[in-house]
Amino acid sequence: MPRFCANLTTLFTEVPLLERPALAAEAGFEAAEILFPFGTDATALDRALAGAGLPLVLINCPPSDPLDSQGPRGFAAVPGEEAGFRKALTRSLRYMDMLGARRLNVMAGVADGPEAAGVFADNMAWAAEAAKGRLLTIEPTNPADLPGCFLDDFSVALALLEEIGAPNLGLQFDAYHAHCITGDVPGTWEAVAPWVSHVQVAGAPDRHEPAGGDIDYPAFFRQLDAGGYDGWVSAEYFPRGATQDGLGWLPD
Template sequence: MPRFAANLSMMFVEYDFLDRFAAAADAGFKAVEYLFPYEYPAEELARRMERAGLEQALFNLPPGDWAKAERGLAALPGREADFARAVDQAIAYAQVLRCPKLHAMAGILPVTADRAAARRTYVANLRHAADRAAAAGVTILIEPINTRDIPGYFLNRPSEGREIIEEVGATNLALQFDVYHCQIMVGDLATQIRAHADVTGHIQIAGVPERHEPDVGEINYPYLFDVIDQTGYDGWIGCEYRPKGETADGLGWLKRWL
């Protein structure tokens, strides 16, 4: 049976961020994820989670300068030192938050970039991140992201993520399988989920095409949840969607799974 984590960067935005933990718990969630925790002391976030009885499922490494449209550093030649600092900062937060998984965003490549050089940088950086994370008992995740939402993003399809994971060869590197992104880039969702189940460390969902609730749009999620169960996946499924209105008003889809 699927277990769902609320993504607090997208859900419950009618509340101040620190109040979203309690709102998620009140709605029936047992875990949360979000993009970045670094605006807040890790200890304060841990208190909010403990008070709400929640687990921390996932968050991202620092992505570079988000305001200047940077979306990760891992595949960017020349930014290796920045990436290494991001790894250490994220691990420090993960230890306080007891978070077992961290997403390392690949980054956006310039149109003229050498993709072969970017791939070499990506592999080397992920080896470094996995090595540092292993000592803390943390798994590093990589996520293929569609080119419509983030044009120029280095990693776009689950098969590409699998190739990178196999090349890096670290036991604590896994795929963050986002059904929303996969539908836009590849489709054939049930086959994709089954094909990459052995390297999948986290799953995320949203409706397609508008990225609203999972019962809004073209994807038959109840069917896919059965497929996910059949693969043996027992981790959290992150609800990384933008509610059409008030978050609680759109949670009817969740009731059968609580």
Template sequence: MPRYAANITLLFTEVPVLDRPGLAHQAGFDGVEVLFPYDHGTPEWKTALGGLPLALINTPPGDWAAGERGHAAVPGAEEAFRSHFLKAAEVATALGAAKIHVMAGCAKGPEATQVFAENLAWAADQVPELGLTIEPLNAEDWPGYFLNDFDQAGRILADLDHPRIGLQFDLWHAARIHGDAQAVWQAHQARVSHVQIAGFPNRGEPGGGGFDLTALFRDLDASGYQGWVAAEYRPTRATVHGLAWLAALKARDRLIGGQG
């Protein structure tokens, strides 16, 4: 059965970030993910998590105000990438994070593809105990971002053929990029090692938008997926008042588990 994580960068924003893991646990989530856990020290995060699993963090993006969105695919930024990746690895290891999402950054062209592949291979060698993910991000919300297509990501992963580098399937971005998120899932699910869900088209609570969540979870069951399904959406009301979808999925899992 999958485990459910709350992305506490987007969820439970009614309270300060270090108070959010506790609320997520009370609401029924099995763990959390945090986009950029770098504004607080690891001792503070350990206290805040209180033993709650941390599913995933991102590599540092760099100077956000200057337009930086990571460096893994940026020619000439190899030193910055390695420094930021090692920081992410340090935090992930200290907090017990399962995976690191490697942010590609803004770049384009064959040289960027080569740099991205080389940096991913290097990064995987640094953290033999951790998994890495790459995530296509839609060009409208992330202009200039190198990895902006799931087929592109599939080709890169096929060429790398590394058992610990997988695809981060974000339902929102799949729908924004390709229109038919269901088709994207069917084409690439074999490479998926982390799943994120949201509603479409407004990125609210999961459900709707032409994507069959029931079919997604059937596929996860059939594949024996034991990873995380993370809720990464923008709540339309106080987060705790919009979690009927989580209760429904957990009830489904209990039913299936009882039949096993």
């Protein structure tokens, strides 16, 4: 069975962030990810995670609010924002080091066309070099939830990974987004699995608990096991009610 981590940005929001690691550990999660920890005292957050025995396996870059529908979704592919991206990435690497985070997911932002493709490739090549000793990921997201996002197809992501060829740059596979983009989570996984270093799950079509709905998650978890995936599977969903009340999907 895969190793599960809790996204503490979307789960256990009934309590403040610093109280969520303890609840996640009590629920049976073995690690945590936090999308944008930048407004929280790093020392206090590190202490809360360590006290719960949860390693922090992923944060996002650049800092923005993922729950703000009007907010930016990164700018690694946005022409004219190269200097801002590099400043944000440098800041994110410092947070990684302070929190012991293992991965940084780099968000492409709203852009399109050949110029954006060139900017994204240049920025990611620079980022891979700047982040030596740390792991980076890129994540295809579906255009219905994130309109205009440059990275909205797995073929675009794989082409970039092959072009850069950096050993510390991999793919973040969000099964919910994969379902929305391709309609075929098992088939998409088989096509991209060699590139994947982090997995996220949520139910479709409503992005609630990964149970029922349009994605057969028990079958997907078996597929991960059969293929030898040994990374983390993050619960990045929006609970229908209290988080604890919807954890029946989480294997013992």
